[in-house]
Amino acid sequence: MTNIAEGFERRSPAEFARFLDISKGSSGEVRSLLYVAEDIGYISLDEAKELRQSYEALSKGIAALTRTLRN
Secondary structure, eight states, rough: HHHHHHHTTOOOOHHHHHHHHOOOOOOOHHHHHHHHHHHTTSSHHHHHHHHHHHHHHHHHHHHHHHHHHOO
Protein backbone atom coordinates (compact mmCIF):
# COMPACT_ATOMS: atom_id res chain seq x y z
CA MET A 1 0.00 0.00 0.00
CA THR A 2 2.81 2.43 0.79
CA ASN A 3 4.48 1.85 -2.60
CA ILE A 4 1.19 2.61 -4.34
CA ALA A 5 0.73 5.79 -2.29
CA GLU A 6 4.28 6.92 -3.01
CA GLY A 7 3.89 6.27 -6.73
CA PHE A 8 0.60 8.14 -6.83
CA GLU A 9 2.19 11.17 -5.18
CA ARG A 10 4.81 11.35 -7.94
CA ARG A 11 2.07 12.73 -10.23
CA SER A 12 3.47 10.99 -13.29
CA PRO A 13 1.78 7.98 -14.90
CA ALA A 14 5.17 6.44 -15.68
CA GLU A 15 6.38 6.83 -12.09
CA PHE A 16 3.08 5.54 -10.72
CA ALA A 17 3.35 2.48 -12.99
CA ARG A 18 6.90 1.87 -11.75
CA PHE A 19 5.77 1.89 -8.13
CA LEU A 20 2.86 -0.39 -9.01
CA ASP A 21 5.42 -2.85 -10.40
CA ILE A 22 7.20 -2.73 -7.05
CA SER A 23 3.90 -3.28 -5.25
CA LYS A 24 3.12 -6.28 -7.44
CA GLY A 25 6.51 -7.73 -6.55
CA SER A 26 5.76 -7.22 -2.87
CA SER A 27 2.52 -9.13 -3.31
CA GLY A 28 4.54 -12.03 -4.69
CA GLU A 29 6.86 -11.86 -1.70
CA VAL A 30 3.91 -12.10 0.68
CA ARG A 31 2.59 -15.15 -1.18
CA SER A 32 6.01 -16.75 -0.84
CA LEU A 33 6.14 -15.98 2.89
CA LEU A 34 2.72 -17.57 3.32
CA TYR A 35 4.30 -20.87 2.26
CA VAL A 36 6.91 -20.40 4.97
CA ALA A 37 4.25 -19.57 7.57
CA GLU A 38 2.34 -22.69 6.54
CA ASP A 39 5.47 -24.89 6.62
CA ILE A 40 6.40 -23.85 10.16
CA GLY A 41 2.83 -24.29 11.40
CA TYR A 42 2.12 -20.62 12.03
CA ILE A 43 -1.04 -20.76 9.89
CA SER A 44 -3.11 -23.63 8.57
CA LEU A 45 -3.11 -24.90 5.00
CA ASP A 46 -6.61 -23.49 4.50
CA GLU A 47 -5.65 -20.05 5.85
CA ALA A 48 -2.52 -19.95 3.71
CA LYS A 49 -4.40 -21.01 0.61
CA GLU A 50 -7.14 -18.41 1.14
CA LEU A 51 -4.62 -15.64 1.73
CA ARG A 52 -2.55 -16.64 -1.31
CA GLN A 53 -5.68 -16.48 -3.45
CA SER A 54 -6.49 -13.02 -2.10
CA TYR A 55 -2.99 -11.79 -2.84
CA GLU A 56 -3.09 -13.32 -6.32
CA ALA A 57 -6.31 -11.39 -7.01
CA LEU A 58 -4.68 -8.23 -5.67
CA SER A 59 -1.67 -8.80 -7.91
CA LYS A 60 -3.93 -9.15 -10.96
CA GLY A 61 -5.67 -5.89 -10.06
CA ILE A 62 -2.34 -4.10 -9.74
CA ALA A 63 -1.26 -5.49 -13.12
CA ALA A 64 -4.47 -4.27 -14.74
CA LEU A 65 -4.00 -0.77 -13.35
CA THR A 66 -0.39 -0.77 -14.52
CA ARG A 67 -1.42 -1.76 -18.05
CA THR A 68 -3.97 1.08 -18.08
CA LEU A 69 -1.33 3.61 -17.07
CA ARG A 70 1.09 2.42 -19.74
CA ASN A 71 -1.42 2.46 -22.61
